[in-house]
Amino acid sequence: MLENRSGNSSAIHIPPATGSSIINIGTGERIASVLGGLALASLGVRNMKNGKGIALLLGGGYLLTRGLVGYCAVNRALQRNTVSKNASAIQVSRAFTINKPRAEVYAYWRKLENLPRFMKHLSEVKETDATHSHWTAAIPRGLGSVSWEAEIVEDRPDEYIFWESLPGSTIDNAGEVTFKDAPGQWGTEVHAIISYRLPAGDVGALAAKLINPVVELLIQEDLRRFKNIVETGEIPTAEGPSGRLQDKVRSKLKKFKQSYQHHNYEGPMLERH
Incomplete structure (x- = not known):
């Protein structure tokens, strides 16, 4: 649970395991x-x-x-799983104050096509209708990309947005953002929770172990960048006060790329360029 300054709490939504995330048969x-x-x-x-x-x-x-497919209904009924590891979820939650009116902050996020402007792990979000959208995320260091369809499940104007990927997606994703007036008329309190779940299976478990720390760091920076772009209208060029976060990202990416090449990772989640 995430508690805000007023003492209220909101549930953290972890994307449900669907599609490739419920693989329950091992490679052999x-x-x-x-x-x-x-x-x-x-x-x-x-x-x-x-x-x-x-x-x-x-x-x-x-x-x-x-x-x-890697899925067995009998295995699921018996709660049997022969995969070496289950899918691993990434979950990042942040709370921060933006010196702008609540309606303005909400409106910027609600236009989902704005998200890639500050979420650098996303290359494109295309809204297909009022509640549905097509998302594309870039795998770090040009290792490929992955796409999925998402739906806004709950939308309270100027207050709250909750979305999640549609069942059967290669990667399960969910997010919720709460907008509240900050105390003393100091802008807007934003509480954001972003979750991802990579595919299950032996390759998916390897990818999750290696790439999750990288994505967590990138999402942390994405949320910081959102505050800057809404307040100033500009995307910050400095990615951290001392570059420590960038060093961590580079280190994780190097380790991931080495393992990627070693295991010749060509799973269905990637669209190689």
């Missing part, structure tokens, strides 16, 4: 399912004349789908 089991599915499908094709072919094809199709 997925390979076995694919091979078994191919074998059954091949037998099915050869036995179409004696009545067994259709059943074999259906069984083979199920195993193929199970292996390729």
Whole structure:
């Protein structure tokens, strides 16, 4: 829970695990399912004349789908997971005061296409209608990009925004921002909570472990940049008072890129350029 100065608290929304985040079959089991599915499908094709072919094809199709998608309904019902690690969530929360009227601060954030102006981990947000939008995030150091669809679930003008990615997204994302008048007419108190969940699976677990610290640092800077751009209308050029944060980001990115190259990471979440 995040408590504000008035003593109220707001729930922290972690994006629900959907799509690739609910992979519950490990790599070895997925390979076995694919091979078994191919074998059954091949037998099915050869036995179409004696009545067994259709059943074999259906069984083979199920195993193929199970292996390729990485999800098993039986595993979930039994709460069984053969993946080495579950998907890991990134969650960053910040509270700060902006010396601008609440309506103005809210309006800037509510126009989601403004977000990439201060959120440098986002390359584009395109609003497709009043509540839906298409998001594209850049993987640090030119390692690719990932896109997803999101929906504004709750919107109280000048007070509160809550959005989350649509079910089945490659990356699960959620965010909520609360806007309140600061005490003594000193502008607007902003409470922002941003959450991401990378895909599950062996590769997803590796990516989460390596990239989460980088994204957390970038989001912290994004929120600081939001305050600057709303107050001054300009994007700050200095990324930190002493460059310590930039040094941390560079260190994390270097480690991530080395591991990325070592593991030849080509997961479905990335769109390579």
